[in-house]
Amino acid sequence: MSAKLALIPAIARLRDAGVEDPARDARILLAHAMGIGADRLTLHLTDPLQAPAAARFEAAIADRAARRPVSQIIGSRLFYGRRFIVTADTLDPRPETEILIEEALRAPFDTVLDIGTGTGAILLTLLAERPQAQGMGSDLSAAALAVAGRNAGALDLSPRARFQQTSWLEGVSGRFDLIVSNPPYIALAEMAGLEPEVREHEPHLALTDGADGLTAYREITAQAPEHLAPGGRLIFEIGFAQGQAVAWLMADAGLRDIRVIADLAGHDRVVCGCL
Template sequence: MTTGSVLLAKAVARLREVGIDDPAPDARILLAHALQVDRSRLTLVLHDEVTPEQATAFERFVDARCNRQPVAQIVGLRAFYGRDFVVTQDVLDPRPDTELIVDLAISQPFASVLDLGTGSGCILLSLLAEMPDAIGIGVDLSDKALEVAERNAAQLDVATRATLMQGSWFDPLEPTKQFDLIVSNPPYITKDEMGALAPEVHDWEPHMALTPGGDGLEAYRRIISRVAEFLVPSGRMLLEIGYEQATDVTALCRAAGFKDVLVHKDLSGKDRVVAASGLDRC
């Protein structure tokens, strides 16, 4: 008889051998997925007999994790701001640091929001879920990413308030369209930093969403250079940044006419979001 506890112990050992830090949580998530039980109930069923089909599925999941595929991609879901989002290889794996944008956004009222480079839709759709009277548009260059965002919008029951558009930054929008809030987690990893990324990121996440190449600032230049066209006079812009990019992105915002520019730190104490408002249109 094979039990979940036996499979779990073997999996933890395998994952540790290939260099995965703290493998036990990963193994537990994968086992719960294979057994099709809620993670909170896994301990209750660990000593039950596992079917051959469940064991085979779990072995396949562990093989994928040994190949450094992210857990979220294997199980197809990632929790973000208290909700589960569909995740595939076509989108970035939503990260806890990005939740800071949602915190800052909902700290003030808004009726309309634009999310540039929406990916899975985790920012846009979380904002619409938190603000039930708001509407929003998500733009992404990847049609595959937009398919994922569409699934998430339906799953979160906000599809009627979310419009998803394919294109580069502001290009798909009507010239007269304006928003109370513009948010973005654009690609910002420098060309030199790409080689140092963990295999889970470098080998499995879309490079288009990770880096613009060069100094990592090109996306900010393009967004900030046109933001005045699409932001209402009292509007705000929130940009996720790399932890060493605050000075450069802040300078770009001030040069574009934003009078109030603040840098907010994540839970690790690193610069993570630039908030800009008070746009001077003179």
């Protein structure tokens, strides 16, 4: 059977499973099974699908039909032009988070702290874009920190990135030019409405605070002024309805020049303020 013929039933299977873009996902998984880049698949669609590749493709399609995220199946995700290792212990880096990256890069910084670093995608992207900078990523999950460390090594950023297992800013020393965070902001009441890819396959510790979704923002904004250098910035990713609430928390903590930034869909996505 050719690779092209193998795609047809796979796409139908994913469509029946409720996958949003079955053709795209089937192509990505087929390319992965064949050991080629997804951008080269078209050149190989007429090739025979060898038995080992066919077995890998079948297993990948079965996983995706069970709504396991593509990034966990292939083990990585592209973010801001770089590939990051992804596991079930981390959130899948999302395109919307690149808005936080763009905001962070609007002003210079030499030191950065990423709270709840997960894969390390935010911290490591900022370090890669600013070669003079050094930074730290904190996370409560030891498993997530292990993934972040692997990503730092893969991107040759280990000399400039360090990691600490802790809750928010507990035990963190020093002051930083920039503090960033994409914390768990989904309210417990909203969890049931999430897509299965998120609800059933991503770590709940990184998704929800088990309350109203604002716990992390309260904790971090209250402590951030003690850890920001003069003129330092605090930048959060937020849920679409949290902009005003998080802006008020920043104001209460004494931050200034507070702005709420929308994503391409017009939803509030990032809040930033300065000390």
